[in-house]
Amino acid sequence: MDVLITGGAGTIGTAITDHLGDGEHSFTSLDVEEHPDPDVESVVADATDEEVVREQVAGADAVVHLARVQMEVGGTSDQSVVWSEEHLENLRLHASVYNAALETGLDTFVYASSNHAVGMYEKTNMPDIYYGANVEVDHTVQPRPDSMYGVEKVYGEGLGRLAAESSDLSVYALRICAVRDPEYDHPFGDAERGVDRGSFERDSDAYDEQVARLRCMWHSRRDCAQLIERCLDDDSVSFDVFYGVSDNRNRWFDIDHAREVLGYEPEDSADEWDEPPN
Incomplete structure (x- = not known):
């Protein structure tokens, strides 16, 4: 299968x-x-160029759509309702990629949504949610975006349902x-990155909370790749929502649905780690 990855040079694409x-x-x-x-x-080009996108989609059997324009405001830590030209560019970008898929008769479209499409479930339960609070979020819940970034991801999901x-x-x-x-593909990754950036020390509450959160949220690179491969190999779905997360004990996101529909079987768990790698 020939697969086009928009935004393929980034963290998830690699x-x-x-x-x-x-x-x-x-x-x-x-x-x-x-x-x-x-x-x-x-292909070094801007995914906001509709002609380039249509040409590349036409030569593919499937698209994994990761590309987006970085926003100056409305990021994941900003809950204000704020408009920006970058937000508009992202709405246009997602619509143009879906449109290209429909016009060229593409078979499979994997859309990189985000936990931030339902991020208020975390925001309203933190920090208890990091330590095994009784919260479960599955594919049937109502979207609860935690930011304009999350709103954008909900929009992309809506486009996908309409297209399908x-x-x-x-x-x-x-x-x-x-x-x-x-370098940071482990449950201590965010905490270690914070230390490397000088944001806090290892022996600090901030470090411990970063570890606790990532122990819930970590999706290892190989588990992420496996989940996407399961989507590419599937022929049963019209439209559906799945969570990208490894088999972490304290996760609040459901992976049983991905197991049952796609055969996703994560190989990694944050619980296998007691300390960061040397």
């Missing part, structure tokens, strides 16, 4: 190609940056949790 690059799928990365793996076909239910396109909306670059 997780896909790192772990699936030698398999049965061939990948093309469409990104403003060259893909770091020379064995991955790299008005055509033969199969759309998989993945509410991805915490995928990190290889």
